[in-house]
Every structure is written in C-alpha cells, then in structure tokens.
Amino acid sequence: MAEGETLFCAFHPNVPTTLRCNRCGRPICVRCAVQTPVGYRCRECVAGQQALFFNARPLDYGIAAVAALVLGLIAAPLVAALGFWAIFVGPLVGSLTAGAVHRLIGRRRGRWIWLVASGGLAAGLLLWRLPLWLASPFLLPRALWDGVYLAMAISTVIGYLRFWR
Ligand SMILES: [Zn+2]
Ligand SMILES: [Zn+2]
Structure with missing residues (x-):
C-alpha cells in the first residue's frame, strides 16, 4: 500500500x-x-x-466447585476448633484449594474459576455452621473466626486463580 x-x-x-x-x-x-x-x-x-x-471447559467449573466444596467441608470443623488460629488456616486452605483446583482442571484457566472455588469453600463452611446457628443463635458471635478464615481463604484463592501467573 x-x-x-x-x-x-x-x-x-x-x-x-x-x-x-x-x-x-x-x-x-x-x-x-x-x-x-x-x-x-x-x-x-x-x-x-x-x-x-481462558481455555477452561464447562466441566472444569463443576470440578472446581466440587473440589472446593470438599475441601471447605474438611476445613470447617478444624476452623471451629481452632478459633484465633483461623488466621493461619485461611490462607493455607485457600492455597491448597487453588492448587488442587488448578491441577484437577488440567491447569486450564477460566475467567470465573476463582468465583466458583470461593463459592465452594463458603458453601462447605455454611453446610456445617448453618444448622448449628439456627439451632443455637447464641453461638453466632463465634462466627467471627469463621468470617476471618473465609475472607483469608477466599482472598488467597483469588490471588491464585484470578490473577493467573
Ligand atoms: Zn472504527
Ligand atoms: Zn486485528
């Protein structure tokens, strides 16, 4: 030209x-x-x-959700027993979850995988706690450490799975 x-x-x-x-x-x-x-x-x-x-397949989202839910279910009773130490368990569970999800979906990347994994962790915690809180609302103040744990776990998951390196 x-x-x-x-x-x-x-x-x-x-x-x-x-x-x-x-x-x-x-x-x-x-x-x-x-x-x-x-x-x-x-x-x-x-x-x-x-x-x-972003090359993740639809199935990868299901795998990510189930893996995070299972890890969330395993972690929830630990967090209840640990109280203050949830501060350290949160990032640990978050990085374990992110690592496991990343491997299970063949290291593919998905735009919303971080969201699904975070939701799985939150669901795992709530499945344990919700019946308890509903039965005895006076236990709710102890949810503080659950919140700390979840916030730290999720921010770790986001760090791994949202800002792919
Ligand atoms: Zn133009
Ligand atoms: Zn062009």
Missing part, C-alpha cells in the same frame, strides 16, 4: 485513519483501537486472544 494513502477503519467505513491492528493488519480508527502492551490492536484480535487465554 502506497505511503500516504488514506485508510478507512474496517469497522467504520466512513472514518479515515492511519492506525492498523498490528496483529491482523486491518485499518482501525481511534475508537476501535485497543492499546495493548504490544501495540494497537482491533477489538476482535483482543477478544480472540482472551478466548485463547
């Missing part, structure tokens, strides 16, 4: 531009250009790359 020739955006045929997507080479206008660490790209190329990055 000759130097200085006017290009028109591939998505907005009326908009002249000098930018091109550096992946597919299509002319793109300022509105369509997405700045990435490797330069300007069209939205389609950016979306395509995200789809490649």
